[in-house]
Amino acid sequence: MTKAALFRFLFIVFISFSFSNGFAQIEVCKTCPIKTIKEGIKQAKPHQKIIVKEGVYKEYMLIIDKPLTLITKEKATIDGENKGDIIQIFADSVTIDGFHIIHVGSSHTTDYSAIRVDRSSHFLIQNLELRKIFFGIMLAKSKYGTIRNIKVFGDAVQQHNSGNAIHLWHSNHVLIDNNTLIKSRDGIYLEFSDDCVISNNISRENIRYGLHFMFSNRDEYRNNTFENNGAGVAVMFSKKIKMIDNHFQYNWGSASYGLLLKEINDAEIIGNTFEQNTIGINVEGTNRINYKNNTFKRNGWAIKVNGACYENVFTHNNFLYNSFDVSYNSRINNNTFNENFWSGYTGYDLDKNGFGDIPYRPVKLFSYVVNRTPNTIILMRSLFVDIIDFSESVSPAFTPDNLMDERPLMKQVK
Template structure:
């Protein structure tokens, strides 16, 4: 016998438990009228099926249960505390619509509050909640396919986060859709989680993240927020194939790294943000094969950031490519052995046809260089005067300009399969511009015809 007797006992107990697991039905046609009475009557391992309907109650799941909603039953809380609190490990809650938790930010009032490990929270809809799903010292959970809509009528600062992780590790957050909360995901002191395929929009920070090492972010979309992702005081963070689009606010950004180390950012799309990438005091991080396009400023880098590497990225049609704040130059490497980057404003040539420009690319011009430490100069963005300074500096290099060069600029953009394409603007706006332009052309043609021919 290789099993020890204690293990055998546990196995037997589990087997018996599985056999005896009951299904309790809640609803007009079921044995129970309230979910809490079913929970009180249930034993570990039971399943509670809740039929469609409205349930005005507050739940505490204190046993290992499986709660299944049939046709989206609605649980409406008492507007005090959390609507659903999970304190027993290994429970499942799926298919509910959950509303009406309390309004106290200090007491973690959430749609679903998890205080135990190994739970599954799946396919729920949370509306009119302060926090959406709050993981409070709660590990190895799977949070998948939920939708969180915050309290739109509150000021942004008065709302909670969509998904809030505190001191929780080993969780998988997948394919959730979050909007109108304060931050989309707030993650603090929570190492080693996987965050994949979530979609976060119309709120303050898409991702607000601190003191949490070894987290992985894949295929998430952060769009139309005030800021995309703020990643602070953490190490070994991996960001892959995420999309940061239209995060626009004053001194806002697609991704911010502050006091981070050894982070890897690969194949992300950073499009149409006020600042694309923002780096402060962030060391030894790599940016590879990202597309940074159509941002007002592609990168803002404080010279306190050391040894950052940019390789094989596409920088396309940004109004300004780079601002460096602090010292004259950063220790950023733009052209490691792996290769340089593609810059849509590169004006060099490639005589030997190897796909790498023969002239090194000066990343920012004298004006953008001055802007780094004199933000007021940006008022002259796009002005003929600023351009004349740039041309003067190119022709008569008396002024000492930037030292940031890409010695191996790529001639063609790197092909990167983006996971998310921003949807085409509403057809109406396109038609409006078509009509407006046709009208202008029509007027011009008519007047010229009348003046010239008749």
């Protein structure tokens, strides 16, 4: 975060410096001497500002190979007419600001995108609105850039012929802030991209993931909302990811979860809210993750643990009215649950120390039964199931017997 802030500060200084340099601006409009953006870019000198007036510009393959500011204050539209990449950036310190960009056109061989940034740094892409795209903004081997205030309205239906709204590949130190990403394949996708900050975004109705990490380390995402995606966020094969104050909600479906963690080590999951997801967090092969101050409310499964997970710590979380709080598929447990609030806890606190006097067992026998025979879910909340759950909690036979919260909180964590 601090790195990003510093970087932003330097950037602003840099921009204002280039303005004060007093380059002449280039204007592009239907009645100007320069009628196309392509021509504008061609004529512009490094660090010059190109102002595009209102209108629809039917252009594609706009190659920016020098530091430039391409800006419109009148929401000029660039229509790529489904021919391929619309803007390609191959230079540092490029700013793209204010455009509507439409009709990227899809391909089975090339990842066409509205804006492609290749091997560049210190870019600023902001205030755009993208529609009818394949990929939205594609970063490859780029660093120290900002993407903000972007609205992407995709129309993805199937995974194989749709692209991601914001796609990072081998790109580090990128800030992605305050964007609204709707109906693409992934809202935001990071592959081999480290030290990025993703904040204040809304990602919804994307058919795969709202946010997707692959082989990316030390990234941080906070204060985002992931709603009604195929699955909220997938974090895979990554290390030291910080996940803070995000909202994961209404991610419904048979393979749907708020958050998927797969082969993740040393992450922090703090202050997030998981509400009404089929699975709040689906965990597979994770180690040393701290879950703290999260709220799991009315999910099908708050936390579903598959496969080997070691030394994960759950503390001060609220588990509220989930159909199942925690589900395990094995009897082995090496994770710690301590001082959480469980709405299903029926114990008492006679010594008034704020902690229940008897431990809480969050894994129910019935969750084990449902894992094995999914149809049995129809019997949830029946008296018979309550009875078998109760007898299991008295003497665990199928569920991990050391998995319990010894100090369940009596009051919700605020």
